[in-house]
Amino acid sequence: MPYEQVSASDKTPAWHSYPPQQVLEEFKTEIVGLSQTEAKLRLEQYGANRLKPPKPQSSVIRFLLQFHNVLIYILLAACSMTAFLGHWVDSGVILGVVVINAIIGFVQEGKAEEALNAIRRMLSLNAIVQRDGQRIQMPADQLVPGDIVVLQSGDKVPADLRLVDCKSLRIEEAALTGESEAVEKSIHAVEAVTAIGDRFCMAYSGTLVVYGQGLGVVVATAQHTEIGRISQMIAQVDKLISPLLRQMAIFGRWLTLVILLLAAGIFVYGLLLHDYPIDEMFMAAVSMAIAAIPEGLPAIMTITLALGVQNMARRNAIVRHLPAVEALGAVTVICTDKTGTLTRNEMTVQNVITAEVQLQVSGVGYSPTGGFSQDGKEAPVTDYPDTLDMFRAGMLCNEASVHQQDGTWVIHGDPTEGALITLAMKATLDPLFEQEKLPRTDVIPFESEHRFMATLHQDHDGNSRIYVKGAPEEVLAMCSHQRSQGEDHLIQLDFWHSKIHEASATGQRILAIASRAIQIKQQILQSSDVEAGFTLLGLVGIIDPPREEAITAIDKCHTAGIRVKMITGDHRITACAIGAKLGIGNGQNAVTGIELDKMDDAQLRKVVGEIDIFARASPEHKLRLVTALQQDGEIVAMTGDGVNDAPALKRADIGVAMGKNGTEVAKEAAEMVLMDDNFASITHAVEEGRTVYDNIRKTVVYILPTSGGMAGVLILAIILGMALPITPVQILWINMVTTVTLAISLAFERPESGVMSRPPHDPNAPILSGFLVWRIVFVALLMMGGVFTLYLWETVQGASIELARTVVVNVLVMCGIVYLFNCRYLMASVCSRRGLLDNHYVLLAVGLLLILQLLFTYLPVMQQLFGTTALDAAAWGRIIAVSLLLFLIIELEKYILRYRGVNNL
Numbered sequence: 001m002p003y004e005q006v007s008a009s010d011k012t013p014a015w016h017s018y019p020p021q022q023v024l025e026e027f028k029t030e031i032v033g034l035s036q037t038e039a040k041l042r043l044e045q046y047g048a049n050r051l052k053p054p055k056p057q058s059s060v061i062r063f064l065l066q067f068h069n070v071l072i073y074i075l076l077a078a079c080s081m082t083a084f085l086g087h088w089v090d091s092g093v094i095l096g097v098v099v100i101n102a103i104i105g106f107v108q109e110g111k112a113e114e115a116l117n118a119i120r121r122m123l124s125l126n127a128i129v130q131r132d133g134q135r136i137q138m139p140a141d142q143l144v145p146g147d148i149v150v151l152q153s154g155d156k157v158p159a160d161l162r163l164v165d166c167k168s169l170r171i172e173e174a175a176l177t178g179e180s181e182a183v184e185k186s187i188h189a190v191e192a193v194t195a196i197g198d199r200f201c202m203a204y205s206g207t208l209v210v211y212g213q214g215l216g217v218v219v220a221t222a223q224h225t226e227i228g229r230i231s232q233m234i235a236q237v238d239k240l241i242s243p244l245l246r247q248m249a250i251f252g253r254w255l256t257l258v259i260l261l262l263a264a265g266i267f268v269y270g271l272l273l274h275d276y277p278i279d280e281m282f283m284a285a286v287s288m289a290i291a292a293i294p295e296g297l298p299a300i301m302t303i304t305l306a307l308g309v310q311n312m313a314r315r316n317a318i319v320r321h322l323p324a325v326e327a328l329g330a331v332t333v334i335c336t337d338k339t340g341t342l343t344r345n346e347m348t349v350q351n352v353i354t355a356e357v358q359l360q361v362s363g364v365g366y367s368p369t370g371g372f373s374q375d376g377k378e379a380p381v382t383d384y385p386d387t388l389d390m391f392r393a394g395m396l397c398n399e400a401s402v403h404q405q406d407g408t409w410v411i412h413g414d415p416t417e418g419a420l421i422t423l424a425m426k427a428t429l430d431p432l433f434e435q436e437k438l439p440r441t442d443v444i445p446f447e448s449e450h451r452f453m454a455t456l457h458q459d460h461d462g463n464s465r466i467y468v469k470g471a472p473e474e475v476l477a478m479c480s481h482q483r484s485q486g487e488d489h490l491i492q493l494d495f496w497h498s499k500i501h502e503a504s505a506t507g508q509r510i511l512a513i514a515s516r517a518i519q520i521k522q523q524i525l526q527s528s529d530v531e532a533g534f535t536l537l538g539l540v541g542i543i544d545p546p547r548e549e550a551i552t553a554i555d556k557c558h559t560a561g562i563r564v565k566m567i568t569g570d571h572r573i574t575a576c577a578i579g580a581k582l583g584i585g586n587g588q589n590a591v592t593g594i595e596l597d598k599m600d601d602a603q604l605r606k607v608v609g610e611i612d613i614f615a616r617a618s619p620e621h622k623l624r625l626v627t628a629l630q631q632d633g634e635i636v637a638m639t640g641d642g643v644n645d646a647p648a649l650k651r652a653d654i655g656v657a658m659g660k661n662g663t664e665v666a667k668e669a670a671e672m673v674l675m676d677d678n679f680a681s682i683t684h685a686v687e688e689g690r691t692v693y694d695n696i697r698k699t700v701v702y703i704l705p706t707s708g709g710m711a712g713v714l715i716l717a718i719i720l721g722m723a724l725p726i727t728p729v730q731i732l733w734i735n736m737v738t739t740v741t742l743a744i745s746l747a748f749e750r751p752e753s754g755v756m757s758r759p760p761h762d763p764n765a766p767i768l769s770g771f772l773v774w775r776i777v778f779v780a781l782l783m784m785g786g787v788f789t790l791y792l793w794e795t796v797q798g799a800s801i802e803l804a805r806t807v808v809v810n811v812l813v814m815c816g817i818v819y820l821f822n823c824r825y826l827m828a829s830v831c832s833r834r835g836l837l838d839n840h841y842v843l844l845a846v847g848l849l850l851i852l853q854l855l856f857t858y859l860p861v862m863q864q865l866f867g868t869t870a871l872d873a874a875a876w877g878r879i880i881a882v883s884l885l886l887f888l889i890i891e892l893e894k895y896i897l898r899y900r901g902v903n904n905l
Helices: 020-026 036-046 059-065 070-084 088-112 114-120 226-236 243-273 278-292 297-313 323-329 385-396 415-426 431-437 472-478 493-504 548-559 572-582 593-597 601-610 619-631 643-651 664-669 679-719 728-746 770-796 801-823 840-858 860-866 873-899
Strands: 126-131 134-139 148-152 160-172 208-220 317-319 333-336 348-353 358-361 372-374 401-405 408-412 440-444 452-458 464-470 479-484 487-490 509-518 534-543 563-567 613-615 636-640 654-658 672-674
Touching: 020 160, 020 208, 070 088, 070 243, 148 160, 226 643, 243 278, 243 679, 278 679, 297 317, 297 323, 297 679, 297 728, 317 679, 323 654, 323 679, 333 619, 333 679, 348 415, 348 493, 385 415, 385 431, 385 464, 385 479, 385 509, 385 534, 401 415, 408 415, 415 431, 415 509, 415 534, 464 472, 472 479, 472 493, 472 509, 472 534, 493 509, 493 534, 534 572, 548 563, 548 572, 548 679, 563 572, 563 619, 572 613, 593 613, 593 619, 601 619, 619 636, 619 643, 636 643, 636 679, 643 654, 643 664, 654 664, 672 679, 679 728, 679 770, 679 801, 728 801, 728 840, 728 860, 770 801, 770 873, 801 840, 801 873, 840 860
Parallel strands: 333 563, 333 636, 479 534, 563 613, 636 654, 654 672
Antiparallel strands: 126 134, 126 148, 148 208, 160 208, 317 672, 348 358, 348 534, 358 372, 401 408, 440 452, 452 464, 464 509, 479 487, 509 534
């Protein structure tokens, strides 16, 4: 009976630790493959090699769930109240806002399911399989455990395979490990506890064969593969609600409770103490509720978030879900991958070591611009002829090519080999000229078994030369001499070992380059030709250099109170070296994935709070690290580009995918996509997120006093037994036209100075601090006092109720206009900063509102609809005086608070 596949939650056998023959025996198969009959039986037993889609949620249910939000409930309540009063136009406007928001959310939520669909599409369409001793091509979904699969350059691996034979096989596993450099494969077993990136005898489903050939036995299909396991992890990860939505849900519940209690209290008070008719008190209670409900707040929040999305898009950050904009402003920890995000993902030679000199190389990437220096001083490479011989050897013992395309230098082939070509070009060597001068006649390609590459060259005079490059320990074993000052001397192994150790400690990948002259004319290169007799030309230290802008961005994050943690699939030494250059960690302390596996959740929470670099990390490690940080109350942004990052991207408060080199799986699981794959764009997005949060709070602080002032005036009038100073339709005019028109302009406010010099706001703190509650109550009382004073003045002077109400509406509008300028800066004086007139949207909103208010007051149609009447100049003078007094009192309050050192918003 063949091996039984187990679910991802069970302990699967560590096939990478089994010898090839044992794996074949376990699956009861042979190198010639299964028989068609046996394969058919196994297909019935195990099922097709495809990931099963989850049961989709009904579109109707998904659409209805868009209304399950306390802010939407407030809008629906306002819609119901206005409909009850017969104001169908107002009801239609409010309902239209609700439906449009629901449609947008419905469409965006539907896109989230693409994360799983993208993974399913990653499985190869076809595979070459050995059945009954013959190689046949067949659909990959027909593969079964025990099948023998043939791998060739360009193939996508169709299932998880234990390799049983390979020749120069290299597989790009970036989708699983995050590291773009192809991995050399072998058939030799490794330890059972080994990170995925170090399982050299395995080929995983969805990865890409970039070089060589191989043969493997299928050990897992469908959901039992590594990709299938990640798919299940994504499906099981709960998506967190953004801090803003949590805060607004709490705020909305409290606001709704207060409004309902006030409305009920007013209704009971009027019936029991003043003996008002029940229908009149009902209308009064409804009017008070309408006055207190900030109908425009949800719409303005949506607009503010949408503007934040547009601003981020201009800075290469595409936000897929609106609430993610604000959540960025609350981020306390950024967990980031290394390759391509913090580094350039372009291998670069930074050090050249020969027997007589050690040179530093400037320039990054594959552009042949840069120079050579020694101890900080320029060192022309022509002064060191031995280095030119080494550069020439590295260029010719090479399979890659570098050329310019659309103004950018690009590489075809292995990145490390491309770095050697770029190094030679920086020394003014021309690849085409050197290849013509010393044409290649034979090659021994790089293989993981011997870890070097050798090429045979013959010049036009018939002289032959062998160049070799590879792992230092392999090349040093071939060398008996070293090149120094143009002559060959006996090799000093201690010297070279010390240099190798020194360079490796900085995270550089070390390659040794050697040559050997052959006295006889030779056309074919034999393995015996590369066993001994070589002269070591030198060493090169290669590294994927950090982005300069990433260094600046990380420093900016630290200033903003945000910790940056590197979670990479690379080795510990490399991760620490890059981290030290970037300012992450201390360059010494790092934890590997194997060490994480030995920790329980409590130990992990302690470690993740102290350590900033994590190496050789798997998908489970990334997910556990993000979860541990969240359990400590952190708001986590997680970057990633591979399939392995998708579960953590989905779990994080903000998932950030790479737009250029990221997989579709990562993009669909994330809330934000970086179009330039640059860490610096994350800091720009955080700055924008903080600005959005500030502007939303300004909007709340602006809207609520107007609503509170109107509600207070109504309550006071009812308590005093007076006619209502404002009607329900006039309240709706102020809320939906005046307040919304002005409040929207606050969404265009630019970042406050020092927005990235303060710590992130507490995600558990209410959206309104004690100070902001004070400001709302203080301004509401000022508005209430001013409005009621003018209302009493008009009634005492014998004015009609229509005139008095017109004055009330206009004074509320004018107070709203001047208070808008107060709200642009919650603590600083509006006159001392960028000025009153720098936000053109504020000026446009004020101008538009003044025109609307004049129409409201003087246009006969509007007078008939809203029960208003014309005002004289004296009435306008009183209105303006009250409004300016409000402005001055609030600015005075700001001054007093600043003088007392109050800055806790």
